[in-house]
Amino acid sequence: MHVLANPGKFLRIFGPLLPWLSLIALALIAVGLYAGLFLAPPDYQQGETVRIMYVHVPAAWMALFVYATVAAASAAGLIWHHSLAFVIAQAAVPIGATFTFLALVTGSFWGKPMWGAWWVWDGRLTSVLLLFFLYLGLMALPEAFDKRERGQRMTAILSVIGVVLLPIVKFSVDWWATLHQPASVLRFDGPTIHESQIWPLFVMAGGFAFYCFAVLLVRVKQQILETRLRRLQLASADA
Amino acid sequence: MALLLVRRDLSLAWRQRGQVLLSIAFFLLSASLFPFAIGPDPLLLGRLAPGILWVAALFAMVLSLERVFQPDYEDGSLEQLALSGLPLFLLVLAKALVNWLTGGLPVALASPLVALTFSLPAALYPVLLASLLLGSLCLSLMGCIGAALTLGARRAALLVPLLVLPLSVPVLILGVMAVQAEAVNLTARPYLLSMGALCLLLVPLTAFAAPAALRQALD
Numbered sequence: 034m035h036v037l038a039n040p041g042k043f044l045r046i047f048g049p050l051l052p053w054l055s056l057i058a059l060a061l062i063a064v065g066l067y068a069g070l071f072l073a074p075p076d077y078q079q080g081e082t083v084r085i086m087y088v089h090v091p092a093a094w095m096a097l098f099v100y101a102t103v104a105a106a107s108a109a110g111l112i113w114h115h116s117l118a119f120v121i122a123q124a125a126v127p128i129g130a131t132f133t134f135l136a137l138v139t140g141s142f143w144g145k146p147m148w149g150a151w152w153v154w155d156g157r158l159t160s161v162l163l164l165f166f167l168y169l170g171l172m173a174l175p176e177a178f179d180k181r182e183r184g185q186r187m188t189a190i191l192s193v194i195g196v197v198l199l200p201i202v203k204f205s206v207d208w209w210a211t212l213h214q215p216a217s218v219l220r221f222d223g224p225t226i227h228e229s230q231i232w233p234l235f236v237m238a239g240g241f242a243f244y245c246f247a248v249l250l251v252r253v254k255q256q257i258l259e260t261r262l263r264r265l266q267l268a269s270a271d272a
Numbered sequence: 273m274a275l276l277l278v279r280r281d282l283s284l285a286w287r288q289r290g291q292v293l294l295s296i297a298f299f300l301l302s303a304s305l306f307p308f309a310i311g312p313d314p315l316l317l318g319r320l321a322p323g324i325l326w327v328a329a330l331f332a333m334v335l336s337l338e339r340v341f342q343p344d345y346e347d348g349s350l351e352q353l354a355l356s357g358l359p360l361f362l363l364v365l366a367k368a369l370v371n372w373l374t375g376g377l378p379v380a381l382a383s384p385l386v387a388l389t390f391s392l393p394a395a396l397y398p399v400l401l402a403s404l405l406l407g408s409l410c411l412s413l414m415g416c417i418g419a420a421l422t423l424g425a426r427r428a429a430l431l432v433p434l435l436v437l438p439l440s441v442p443v444l445i446l447g448v449m450a451v452q453a454e455a456v457n458l459t460a461r462p463y464l465l466s467m468g469a470l471c472l473l474l475v476p477l478t479a480f481a482a483p484a485a486l487r488q489a490l491d
Contacts (some may be wrong), residue, residue, distance in 0.1 A: 166438040173434060177425035186488045187421050191435065194417060194481050
Protein backbone atom coordinates (compact mmCIF):
# COMPACT_ATOMS: atom_id res chain seq x y z
CA MET A 34 0.00 0.00 0.00
CA HIS A 35 2.83 2.37 0.82
CA VAL A 36 4.28 1.96 -2.64
CA LEU A 37 1.08 3.55 -3.93
CA ALA A 38 1.61 6.64 -1.80
CA ASN A 39 3.85 7.94 -4.57
CA PRO A 40 1.51 9.75 -6.97
CA GLY A 41 3.72 9.04 -10.00
CA LYS A 42 3.87 5.34 -9.24
CA PHE A 43 0.13 5.30 -8.59
CA LEU A 44 -0.53 6.75 -12.03
CA ARG A 45 1.92 4.38 -13.72
CA ILE A 46 0.32 1.32 -12.10
CA PHE A 47 -3.35 2.26 -12.35
CA GLY A 48 -3.37 4.62 -15.32
CA PRO A 49 -3.29 1.86 -17.98
CA LEU A 50 -6.21 0.11 -16.23
CA LEU A 51 -8.61 2.94 -17.04
CA PRO A 52 -9.82 1.74 -20.48
CA TRP A 53 -10.30 -1.79 -19.12
CA LEU A 54 -12.25 -0.60 -16.11
CA SER A 55 -14.46 1.55 -18.32
CA LEU A 56 -15.03 -1.32 -20.76
CA ILE A 57 -15.95 -3.79 -18.01
CA ALA A 58 -18.27 -1.20 -16.45
CA LEU A 59 -19.96 -0.52 -19.76
CA ALA A 60 -20.37 -4.22 -20.55
CA LEU A 61 -21.70 -5.13 -17.12
CA ILE A 62 -24.17 -2.23 -17.06
CA ALA A 63 -25.35 -3.09 -20.59
CA VAL A 64 -25.86 -6.77 -19.72
CA GLY A 65 -27.42 -5.89 -16.37
CA LEU A 66 -29.85 -3.40 -17.90
CA TYR A 67 -30.86 -5.81 -20.67
CA ALA A 68 -31.35 -8.64 -18.19
CA GLY A 69 -33.22 -6.42 -15.76
CA LEU A 70 -35.45 -4.76 -18.34
CA PHE A 71 -36.14 -7.71 -20.67
CA LEU A 72 -35.07 -11.09 -19.26
CA ALA A 73 -36.12 -10.89 -15.63
CA PRO A 74 -39.79 -11.67 -15.01
CA PRO A 75 -42.23 -8.95 -13.91
CA ASP A 76 -43.31 -9.15 -10.29
CA TYR A 77 -46.65 -10.87 -9.60
CA GLN A 78 -47.80 -7.93 -7.49
CA GLN A 79 -45.79 -4.95 -8.68
CA GLY A 80 -45.81 -5.83 -12.37
CA GLU A 81 -43.26 -4.07 -14.54
CA THR A 82 -42.42 -1.36 -11.99
CA VAL A 83 -40.25 -3.86 -10.15
CA ARG A 84 -37.60 -3.24 -12.84
CA ILE A 85 -36.71 0.06 -11.16
CA MET A 86 -35.08 -2.21 -8.60
CA TYR A 87 -32.20 -3.01 -10.98
CA VAL A 88 -31.03 0.59 -10.79
CA HIS A 89 -32.34 1.55 -7.37
CA VAL A 90 -30.87 -1.25 -5.27
CA PRO A 91 -27.33 -1.26 -6.77
CA ALA A 92 -27.23 2.55 -6.52
CA ALA A 93 -28.17 2.35 -2.84
CA TRP A 94 -25.50 -0.32 -2.27
CA MET A 95 -22.95 1.87 -3.97
CA ALA A 96 -23.98 4.87 -1.84
CA LEU A 97 -23.00 2.90 1.26
CA PHE A 98 -19.98 1.22 -0.33
CA VAL A 99 -18.52 4.52 -1.51
CA TYR A 100 -19.05 6.05 1.90
CA ALA A 101 -17.20 3.13 3.49
CA THR A 102 -14.40 3.71 0.97
CA VAL A 103 -14.25 7.42 1.78
CA ALA A 104 -14.14 6.72 5.50
CA ALA A 105 -11.51 3.98 5.13
CA ALA A 106 -9.31 6.16 2.94
CA SER A 107 -9.70 9.09 5.35
CA ALA A 108 -8.80 6.90 8.32
CA ALA A 109 -5.76 5.59 6.44
CA GLY A 110 -4.74 9.16 5.70
CA LEU A 111 -5.11 10.24 9.32
CA ILE A 112 -3.32 7.21 10.74
CA TRP A 113 -0.48 6.56 8.28
CA HIS A 114 -0.21 10.02 6.68
CA HIS A 115 -0.65 8.26 3.36
CA SER A 116 -0.32 11.14 0.93
CA LEU A 117 -2.80 9.92 -1.67
CA ALA A 118 -5.45 8.72 0.81
CA PHE A 119 -7.08 12.15 1.21
CA VAL A 120 -7.02 12.71 -2.53
CA ILE A 121 -8.81 9.39 -3.06
CA ALA A 122 -11.33 10.13 -0.30
CA GLN A 123 -12.07 13.57 -1.65
CA ALA A 124 -12.38 12.27 -5.21
CA ALA A 125 -14.83 9.58 -4.12
CA VAL A 126 -17.22 11.91 -2.25
CA PRO A 127 -19.07 13.36 -5.28
CA ILE A 128 -19.38 9.86 -6.77
CA GLY A 129 -21.01 8.64 -3.57
CA ALA A 130 -23.25 11.70 -3.47
CA THR A 131 -24.36 10.97 -7.04
CA PHE A 132 -25.22 7.36 -6.25
CA THR A 133 -27.12 8.47 -3.14
CA PHE A 134 -29.05 10.98 -5.22
CA LEU A 135 -29.75 8.31 -7.86
CA ALA A 136 -31.02 5.92 -5.17
CA LEU A 137 -33.28 8.63 -3.74
CA VAL A 138 -34.67 9.66 -7.14
CA THR A 139 -35.28 6.14 -8.46
CA GLY A 140 -36.76 5.23 -5.09
CA SER A 141 -39.14 8.12 -5.44
CA PHE A 142 -40.10 6.98 -8.98
CA TRP A 143 -40.78 3.55 -7.54
CA GLY A 144 -42.61 4.89 -4.51
CA LYS A 145 -45.14 6.87 -6.54
CA PRO A 146 -46.83 3.85 -8.23
CA MET A 147 -46.35 1.47 -5.28
CA TRP A 148 -46.99 3.58 -2.19
CA GLY A 149 -48.90 6.38 -3.90
CA ALA A 150 -46.41 9.04 -2.80
CA TRP A 151 -43.15 10.45 -4.11
CA TRP A 152 -41.78 10.70 -0.62
CA VAL A 153 -42.66 9.36 2.83
CA TRP A 154 -40.80 10.01 6.07
CA ASP A 155 -39.88 6.37 6.49
CA GLY A 156 -36.79 5.31 8.45
CA ARG A 157 -34.83 4.13 5.42
CA LEU A 158 -35.67 7.15 3.27
CA THR A 159 -34.87 9.60 6.02
CA SER A 160 -31.57 7.97 6.92
CA VAL A 161 -30.47 7.88 3.27
CA LEU A 162 -31.42 11.56 2.99
CA LEU A 163 -29.18 12.24 5.98
CA LEU A 164 -26.40 10.31 4.23
CA PHE A 165 -26.89 12.61 1.24
CA PHE A 166 -26.58 15.69 3.47
CA LEU A 167 -23.46 14.21 5.01
CA TYR A 168 -21.99 13.83 1.53
CA LEU A 169 -22.86 17.49 0.85
CA GLY A 170 -21.12 18.46 4.08
CA LEU A 171 -18.05 16.50 3.01
CA MET A 172 -18.10 18.36 -0.30
CA ALA A 173 -18.50 21.80 1.30
CA LEU A 174 -16.02 21.49 4.14
CA PRO A 175 -12.71 21.24 2.23
CA GLU A 176 -13.73 24.26 0.11
CA ALA A 177 -13.98 26.44 3.19
CA PHE A 178 -10.33 26.34 4.18
CA ASP A 179 -7.60 28.42 2.65
CA LYS A 180 -5.01 25.80 3.50
CA ARG A 181 -5.67 22.74 1.37
CA GLU A 182 -4.01 20.34 3.81
CA ARG A 183 -6.08 21.53 6.75
CA GLY A 184 -9.34 21.24 4.81
CA GLN A 185 -8.46 17.70 3.83
CA ARG A 186 -7.72 16.67 7.40
CA MET A 187 -10.86 18.29 8.83
CA THR A 188 -12.95 16.57 6.17
CA ALA A 189 -11.26 13.26 6.93
CA ILE A 190 -12.18 13.57 10.62
CA LEU A 191 -15.79 14.35 9.69
CA SER A 192 -16.02 11.38 7.36
CA VAL A 193 -14.68 9.03 10.04
CA ILE A 194 -17.28 10.33 12.53
CA GLY A 195 -20.00 9.90 9.90
CA VAL A 196 -19.46 6.14 9.82
CA VAL A 197 -22.05 5.88 12.63
CA LEU A 198 -24.64 6.60 9.95
CA LEU A 199 -23.88 3.44 7.92
CA PRO A 200 -25.35 0.87 10.36
CA ILE A 201 -28.31 3.21 10.90
CA VAL A 202 -29.04 3.21 7.14
CA LYS A 203 -28.53 -0.55 6.84
CA PHE A 204 -30.72 -1.53 9.79
CA SER A 205 -33.26 1.30 9.53
CA VAL A 206 -35.68 -1.06 7.77
CA ASP A 207 -35.59 -3.41 10.76
CA TRP A 208 -35.71 -0.75 13.49
CA TRP A 209 -38.48 1.38 12.02
CA ALA A 210 -40.45 -1.03 9.84
CA THR A 211 -42.99 1.27 8.19
CA LEU A 212 -43.11 1.29 4.39
CA HIS A 213 -39.75 0.44 2.88
CA GLN A 214 -39.36 -3.31 2.60
CA PRO A 215 -36.76 -5.05 4.76
CA ALA A 216 -33.51 -6.42 3.35
CA SER A 217 -34.13 -9.23 0.89
CA VAL A 218 -30.64 -9.92 -0.50
CA LEU A 219 -28.02 -9.37 2.18
CA ARG A 220 -29.53 -11.22 5.14
CA PHE A 221 -28.40 -14.02 7.38
CA ASP A 222 -30.86 -16.66 6.17
CA GLY A 223 -30.08 -16.13 2.49
CA PRO A 224 -31.80 -13.98 -0.13
CA THR A 225 -35.57 -14.01 -0.31
CA ILE A 226 -35.84 -12.99 -3.95
CA HIS A 227 -35.77 -15.36 -6.87
CA GLU A 228 -32.59 -16.32 -8.77
CA SER A 229 -33.97 -14.86 -12.01
CA GLN A 230 -34.00 -11.45 -10.31
CA ILE A 231 -30.87 -11.72 -8.27
CA TRP A 232 -28.34 -12.24 -11.04
CA PRO A 233 -29.18 -9.10 -13.03
CA LEU A 234 -29.06 -7.26 -9.71
CA PHE A 235 -25.52 -8.44 -9.01
CA VAL A 236 -24.42 -7.75 -12.59
CA MET A 237 -25.69 -4.18 -12.27
CA ALA A 238 -23.98 -3.78 -8.90
CA GLY A 239 -20.73 -5.01 -10.45
CA GLY A 240 -21.17 -2.58 -13.35
CA PHE A 241 -21.75 0.31 -10.97
CA ALA A 242 -18.70 -0.70 -8.93
CA PHE A 243 -16.46 -0.75 -12.02
CA TYR A 244 -17.96 2.55 -13.18
CA CYS A 245 -17.12 3.96 -9.74
CA PHE A 246 -13.52 2.69 -9.95
CA ALA A 247 -13.10 4.17 -13.43
CA VAL A 248 -14.47 7.60 -12.47
CA LEU A 249 -12.48 7.55 -9.24
CA LEU A 250 -9.31 6.88 -11.23
CA VAL A 251 -10.05 9.76 -13.60
CA ARG A 252 -10.69 12.13 -10.70
CA VAL A 253 -7.61 11.08 -8.74
CA LYS A 254 -5.49 11.42 -11.86
CA GLN A 255 -6.85 14.89 -12.45
CA GLN A 256 -6.11 15.88 -8.86
CA ILE A 257 -2.54 14.60 -9.10
CA LEU A 258 -1.95 16.41 -12.38
CA GLU A 259 -3.46 19.62 -11.00
CA THR A 260 -1.18 19.49 -7.99
CA ARG A 261 1.78 18.87 -10.24
CA LEU A 262 0.79 21.74 -12.51
CA ARG A 263 0.44 24.10 -9.57
CA ARG A 264 3.85 23.09 -8.29
CA LEU A 265 5.40 23.70 -11.71
CA GLN A 266 3.74 27.11 -11.97
CA LEU A 267 5.02 28.05 -8.52
CA ALA A 268 8.50 26.86 -9.46
CA SER A 269 8.51 28.86 -12.68
CA ALA A 270 7.17 31.91 -10.86
CA ASP A 271 10.05 31.69 -8.43
CA ALA A 272 12.63 31.45 -11.17
CA MET B 273 -7.56 23.70 35.59
CA ALA B 274 -10.59 22.70 33.51
CA LEU B 275 -12.82 24.10 36.24
CA LEU B 276 -10.91 27.37 36.13
CA LEU B 277 -11.53 27.48 32.40
CA VAL B 278 -15.24 26.91 32.95
CA ARG B 279 -15.29 29.72 35.51
CA ARG B 280 -13.41 32.06 33.19
CA ASP B 281 -15.74 31.33 30.28
CA LEU B 282 -18.80 31.73 32.45
CA SER B 283 -17.65 35.09 33.71
CA LEU B 284 -16.88 36.12 30.14
CA ALA B 285 -20.38 35.05 29.15
CA TRP B 286 -21.79 37.00 32.11
CA ARG B 287 -20.03 40.16 30.96
CA GLN B 288 -21.59 39.65 27.52
CA ARG B 289 -25.08 38.82 28.74
CA GLY B 290 -26.48 40.18 25.51
CA GLN B 291 -25.26 37.09 23.62
CA VAL B 292 -27.28 34.73 25.82
CA LEU B 293 -30.32 36.98 25.66
CA LEU B 294 -29.93 37.05 21.91
CA SER B 295 -30.25 33.29 21.56
CA ILE B 296 -33.30 33.29 23.85
CA ALA B 297 -34.80 36.08 21.77
CA PHE B 298 -34.09 34.13 18.60
CA PHE B 299 -35.81 31.09 20.10
CA LEU B 300 -38.90 33.05 21.15
CA LEU B 301 -39.10 34.86 17.84
CA SER B 302 -38.69 31.83 15.59
CA ALA B 303 -41.25 29.86 17.61
CA SER B 304 -43.73 32.73 17.49
CA LEU B 305 -43.57 32.79 13.69
CA PHE B 306 -45.42 29.48 13.52
CA PRO B 307 -48.80 30.74 14.77
CA PHE B 308 -48.63 33.36 12.02
CA ALA B 309 -47.81 30.73 9.44
CA ILE B 310 -50.29 27.98 10.39
CA GLY B 311 -53.02 29.98 12.06
CA PRO B 312 -53.96 30.59 15.69
CA ASP B 313 -56.12 27.47 16.25
CA PRO B 314 -55.21 26.45 19.87
CA LEU B 315 -55.98 22.76 19.32
CA LEU B 316 -53.72 22.53 16.28
CA LEU B 317 -50.96 24.57 17.93
CA GLY B 318 -51.15 22.43 21.07
CA ARG B 319 -50.65 19.30 18.98
CA LEU B 320 -47.75 20.74 17.00
CA ALA B 321 -46.16 22.52 19.97
CA PRO B 322 -43.57 19.85 20.95
CA GLY B 323 -42.20 19.66 17.42
CA ILE B 324 -42.20 23.42 16.84
CA LEU B 325 -40.57 24.13 20.19
CA TRP B 326 -37.93 21.52 19.59
CA VAL B 327 -37.02 22.76 16.13
CA ALA B 328 -36.90 26.38 17.25
CA ALA B 329 -34.74 25.44 20.25
CA LEU B 330 -32.47 23.39 17.99
CA PHE B 331 -31.89 26.36 15.68
CA ALA B 332 -31.21 28.70 18.60
CA MET B 333 -28.69 26.25 20.04
CA VAL B 334 -26.94 25.58 16.74
CA LEU B 335 -26.48 29.34 16.29
CA SER B 336 -24.66 29.54 19.60
CA LEU B 337 -22.15 26.88 18.51
CA GLU B 338 -20.12 29.29 16.46
CA ARG B 339 -18.98 31.00 19.64
CA VAL B 340 -17.60 27.85 21.26
CA PHE B 341 -14.02 28.09 20.02
CA GLN B 342 -14.06 31.04 17.62
CA PRO B 343 -13.38 33.97 20.03
CA ASP B 344 -10.54 32.11 21.74
CA TYR B 345 -9.17 31.06 18.40
CA GLU B 346 -9.14 34.59 17.07
CA ASP B 347 -7.40 36.24 20.03
CA GLY B 348 -4.88 33.41 20.36
CA SER B 349 -5.90 32.25 23.81
CA LEU B 350 -6.89 28.86 22.40
CA GLU B 351 -3.27 28.26 21.48
CA GLN B 352 -2.16 29.35 24.94
CA LEU B 353 -4.64 26.94 26.47
CA ALA B 354 -3.46 24.11 24.25
CA LEU B 355 0.14 24.80 25.29
CA SER B 356 -0.72 25.08 28.97
CA GLY B 357 -0.59 21.33 29.52
CA LEU B 358 -4.35 21.03 29.94
CA PRO B 359 -5.34 17.88 27.99
CA LEU B 360 -7.28 18.94 24.92
CA PHE B 361 -10.19 16.63 25.67
CA LEU B 362 -10.72 18.36 29.02
CA LEU B 363 -10.64 21.70 27.24
CA VAL B 364 -13.27 20.47 24.80
CA LEU B 365 -15.51 19.04 27.52
CA ALA B 366 -15.19 22.28 29.51
CA LYS B 367 -16.17 24.27 26.41
CA ALA B 368 -19.12 21.94 25.80
CA LEU B 369 -20.27 22.43 29.38
CA VAL B 370 -20.04 26.21 29.08
CA ASN B 371 -21.89 26.11 25.77
CA TRP B 372 -24.66 24.11 27.40
CA LEU B 373 -24.85 26.42 30.43
CA THR B 374 -25.02 29.55 28.25
CA GLY B 375 -26.89 28.17 25.23
CA GLY B 376 -28.99 25.08 25.93
CA LEU B 377 -29.93 25.75 29.53
CA PRO B 378 -31.41 29.26 29.03
CA VAL B 379 -33.32 28.17 25.95
CA ALA B 380 -34.68 25.10 27.75
CA LEU B 381 -35.70 27.25 30.73
CA ALA B 382 -37.48 29.69 28.42
CA SER B 383 -39.43 26.89 26.72
CA PRO B 384 -42.37 26.69 29.20
CA LEU B 385 -43.07 30.34 28.42
CA VAL B 386 -43.46 29.52 24.72
CA ALA B 387 -45.34 26.33 25.54
CA LEU B 388 -47.83 28.47 27.47
CA THR B 389 -48.59 30.59 24.41
CA PHE B 390 -48.98 27.44 22.31
CA SER B 391 -51.58 26.12 24.80
CA LEU B 392 -49.58 23.00 25.54
CA PRO B 393 -51.12 21.31 28.63
CA ALA B 394 -49.25 22.39 31.77
CA ALA B 395 -48.82 18.75 32.82
CA LEU B 396 -46.36 18.35 29.96
CA TYR B 397 -43.97 21.14 31.05
CA PRO B 398 -41.75 18.90 33.21
CA VAL B 399 -41.19 16.35 30.43
CA LEU B 400 -40.65 19.11 27.84
CA LEU B 401 -38.08 20.70 30.11
CA ALA B 402 -36.38 17.37 30.82
CA SER B 403 -36.21 16.45 27.13
CA LEU B 404 -34.84 19.86 26.16
CA LEU B 405 -32.26 19.82 28.95
CA LEU B 406 -30.97 16.37 27.99
CA GLY B 407 -31.23 17.07 24.29
CA SER B 408 -29.37 20.35 24.49
CA LEU B 409 -26.57 18.63 26.40
CA CYS B 410 -26.30 16.08 23.55
CA LEU B 411 -26.32 18.93 21.07
CA SER B 412 -23.63 20.88 22.89
CA LEU B 413 -21.41 17.79 22.80
CA MET B 414 -21.87 16.98 19.12
CA GLY B 415 -21.87 20.68 18.32
CA CYS B 416 -18.38 20.96 19.76
CA ILE B 417 -17.22 18.49 17.11
CA GLY B 418 -18.81 20.62 14.39
CA ALA B 419 -17.42 23.84 15.84
CA ALA B 420 -13.93 22.36 16.08
CA LEU B 421 -14.11 21.01 12.51
CA THR B 422 -14.99 24.40 11.04
CA LEU B 423 -12.48 26.36 13.10
CA GLY B 424 -10.60 28.68 10.78
CA ALA B 425 -12.93 27.93 7.90
CA ARG B 426 -14.58 30.56 5.77
CA ARG B 427 -18.36 30.81 6.14
CA ALA B 428 -18.13 28.73 9.32
CA ALA B 429 -21.48 30.12 10.46
CA LEU B 430 -23.14 28.36 7.51
CA LEU B 431 -21.07 25.21 7.69
CA VAL B 432 -21.77 24.39 11.33
CA PRO B 433 -25.54 23.94 10.82
CA LEU B 434 -24.88 21.89 7.66
CA LEU B 435 -22.67 19.51 9.63
CA VAL B 436 -24.50 19.45 12.96
CA LEU B 437 -28.19 19.48 12.01
CA PRO B 438 -28.15 16.08 10.21
CA LEU B 439 -26.39 14.55 13.20
CA SER B 440 -28.93 16.07 15.56
CA VAL B 441 -31.92 14.29 14.02
CA PRO B 442 -31.88 11.33 16.47
CA VAL B 443 -31.94 13.76 19.40
CA LEU B 444 -34.82 15.66 17.84
CA ILE B 445 -36.83 12.48 17.26
CA LEU B 446 -36.29 11.22 20.80
CA GLY B 447 -37.04 14.61 22.34
CA VAL B 448 -40.30 15.14 20.51
CA MET B 449 -41.37 11.53 21.05
CA ALA B 450 -40.81 11.89 24.81
CA VAL B 451 -43.24 14.82 24.98
CA GLN B 452 -45.74 13.20 22.64
CA ALA B 453 -45.70 9.93 24.59
CA GLU B 454 -46.56 11.82 27.76
CA ALA B 455 -49.28 13.72 25.89
CA VAL B 456 -51.15 10.48 25.15
CA ASN B 457 -50.66 9.23 28.73
CA LEU B 458 -47.78 6.90 27.94
CA THR B 459 -44.48 7.12 29.77
CA ALA B 460 -41.65 9.27 28.42
CA ARG B 461 -39.14 7.18 30.39
CA PRO B 462 -37.69 5.07 27.54
CA TYR B 463 -37.12 8.15 25.37
CA LEU B 464 -35.50 10.14 28.15
CA LEU B 465 -33.34 7.17 29.07
CA SER B 466 -32.26 6.76 25.42
CA MET B 467 -31.35 10.44 25.31
CA GLY B 468 -29.31 10.02 28.47
CA ALA B 469 -27.54 7.04 26.90
CA LEU B 470 -26.88 9.02 23.74
CA CYS B 471 -25.46 11.83 25.85
CA LEU B 472 -23.08 9.46 27.64
CA LEU B 473 -22.08 7.93 24.31
CA LEU B 474 -21.29 11.38 22.94
CA VAL B 475 -18.91 12.25 25.78
CA PRO B 476 -16.10 9.92 24.63
CA LEU B 477 -16.88 10.55 20.96
CA THR B 478 -16.56 14.30 21.42
CA ALA B 479 -13.53 13.92 23.66
CA PHE B 480 -11.91 11.93 20.86
CA ALA B 481 -13.00 13.73 17.69
CA ALA B 482 -13.00 17.40 18.68
CA PRO B 483 -9.38 17.45 19.95
CA ALA B 484 -8.28 15.80 16.70
CA ALA B 485 -9.90 18.66 14.77
CA LEU B 486 -8.55 21.29 17.17
CA ARG B 487 -5.03 19.98 16.65
CA GLN B 488 -5.45 20.58 12.91
CA ALA B 489 -6.76 24.09 13.45
CA LEU B 490 -3.90 24.99 15.80
CA ASP B 491 -1.28 23.52 13.53
